[in-house]
Amino acid sequence: MQTPLEITFRDVTPSDEIKALVAEKVRHLETFYDGIISCHVIIQAPHQSQKQGNLFEVTIYVLVPGEELAVRHNQHDVAEHEHLRVALRDAFSAMARKVKRWKDAVAGEVKVHDGPLQGRVVEIHHDEGYGQIIATDHRLVYFHKNSVVDGSFDALEPRDTVELVVQTDESDIGPQASTVRKIGALNYDPKVKKRH
Template sequence: MDTPLEIAWHDVEKSEQLETRIRARVDKLHRYFSHITSCHIVVERPHRSQHHGKEFHLRIEVRVPEHEIVISGDPGDRRDHFDPNLAVRDAFDAMERRLEAHSQKIRGNIKTLSGPPQAIVVRKFDGYGFARMSDGQEIYFAPNAVLNEGFDALSVGAPVELTVAEGEGAMGPQASMVRPISAVSLEAERREEV
């Protein structure tokens, strides 16, 4: 790294054990992209109302030549993020996927599919969800992107077809269209790939 790692602690007491874990995960990021110029991490526990717990949030900003890749918030199951180690694990797993995708894009190793990409809905929250494609990449989607019966009818584990938007939003790659499909369609696509 050209610039030393920066770790900031907001509304949470600094932990040597957690800092050691974060530094170890940062050291492994070079496996996914060889020239990382800087990395800034914020560990925080935002203030919430009495009805919500205080889950940990991690923001990772990685700068590479001509790009900045950001993982913000808690990209996993929020109930798990009362444990800071799980918040670190989920955030770094997401950053590794993003760095690997960026590296493949630069090398031109992006897969071409015969039709629209297909995925499985892996998480659904109030007002947004995530679908995982066969390569492990997770795509964010908003309710207004879901066709047919809509967002409310979509369940975790449901197969979908996606149209991925150009560029990335705050939550990473984003779908501009999500269309529920049958499980048979998804299995046929997987057999064709083999």
């Protein structure tokens, strides 16, 4: 996460054991999506139930790019939520489902184009035979001189506009172009369209 985990205890005595358990559950959340920005967990015992004693309530706020996901597990006098570990388990299970749904929804908004993917050369090393392109879908794409059509690698300069085809299998260095073709600035369309 980009910011440290925040845990707030309300009417509950803080314990290192519970803090460690929460941290472990947050690490598990990050296995579903590793770009979580922040997480705030609020643990409280708001109800006094004559039958069961304190019933724990767990609220989790997870900040992901462009959205805050929230889960509030109000236990409705469920007897087993008298146990804080069970309340935490249920709240984090609900948050894991939310994170997965959010990630799937974002993946569904894959950028598509009316024509070939385009971009601008941002870095080129003529002596070493490679460069990088910032594509209109915001990916930084590596390319080798052999991928440039018409053998025009040596003519490419930073800020030149290109069309490119990105290999489906990502390499160790990230996205890599299999084909790069220089285009005129007038043909460059930086607008990105979303699939609806």
